[in-house]
Amino acid sequence: MLDPRAYQTRLPSVGDVVVARHPFERERLLVKRVESLDAEGRCFLVGDNPQESTDSHALSSFPRDLILGRVTRQIP
Numbered sequence: 001m002l003d004p005r006a007y008q009t010r011l012p013s014v015g016d017v018v019v020a021r022h023p024f025e026r027e028r029l030l031v032k033r034v035e036s037l038d039a040e041g042r043c044f045l046v047g048d049n050p051q052e053s054t055d056s057h058a059l060s061s062f063p064r065d066l067i068l069g070r071v072t073r074q075i076p
Helices: none
Strands: 017-021 029-037 043-046 067-071
Touching (some): 017 043
Antiparallel strands (some): 017 029
């Protein structure tokens, strides 16, 4: 489940799990954890499996407009 309004009035917080658009393949969605934010509001996103994850280590920080919302619940 996704809350698309979560970041309309505030920035993501460290530890939030978010859905973001891939910066180069805009139709591709990524589910990542916020590791840090910089002064411009860009998020450094990491995957829970660092050896296999396509995340900010390879793609750089994500601008806020690529963050679609906060994951609120996982459906098993």
